[in-house]
Amino acid sequence: MFDLRYDLIFALVERWSPETHTFYLLCGECTVTLEDVALHFGLPIDGNVVTGVSAIAEPAALCCSLLGASPDDDESNFSELKFTWLKANFEHLLVNATEEELMCAARAYIMHIIGGVLMPNSNNNKVHLQYLPLLAYLSNVRSYSWGSAVLAMLYRELCRTTKPDTVDIGGCLVLLQSWVGKV
Template sequence: MAGTRLGLSIDGNVVTGVSLISRPATICYELLGCSPSEGKFTSLRFSWLKANFEHLPSTANEWEVMQAARAYIMHLIGGVLMPDANGSMVHLMYLPLLSNLHNTCLYSWGFAVLAMLYRELCQATDPSAMDIGGCPILLQSLALYQMPFLASISHQSYIFPLVNR
């Protein structure tokens, strides 16, 4: 339910990916048109995405627009919806899910974000935890709509029902 407040579907195909992609450079060339490296890597740095996709030329064809859209969506996934611990990279496992942009709406992105948020909240119960990862907007939405007592502001003075004067 909270996923729908962000416009993220909670119905549909499960968002999963192969955590180890055997030929990451090939996937990047096929879907983004370029690759940060020829070797093995599992994530894309936001600085690399920005350097390669920040400006779309006015002469861009449909394929180049789709490549830039994939890069932008990867940045949204890693920067807003499912950020990593240091907030500067996005896992490559999400890129194959963007191969057909028309089918991305068939995935349950909201459920994936909720699952990651749940994992982050569980890890935050560790007394040595310094912060919470995941999607803070979703956490705020969840608190506001599912636990309104956390966000309510009352302009009436509180009456203690067990105290009689």
């Protein structure tokens, strides 16, 4: 959990220009850049594009394959994993865990980081399955431009939040809050 200052974040949203993707501040125009993402999080900002399909044909099979378990959802066509399920299934590892169990737990942990810190949606309690196939081979994870994906989602959420009827915000608010402290 992070101590977010929502008053600060909403003040920034009021100064966000969707047309130019910049903040209009007293010190002038400025914005969060790829370099900021790389410096704050150490994420790669070049490499393969982080994309995924919005609907996965067999989500239970994907979860069983890459996580070693699948949620017992009533719907067999789920598209997100609940953090409560990830925590319940992967919070504790046995001392004699196999390498495959360690890999499954590592994927679950990374999914939690993606959905909880780097690219959270506005409801903040689930992570989309579209990221799980990118974690199939953990040795390839750094080949993706995660920083670009984080920044793109933050920009999208800032633009969405400027609309008058919006009451919530997603995206990497930790990045936004730490970035404004450096401006």
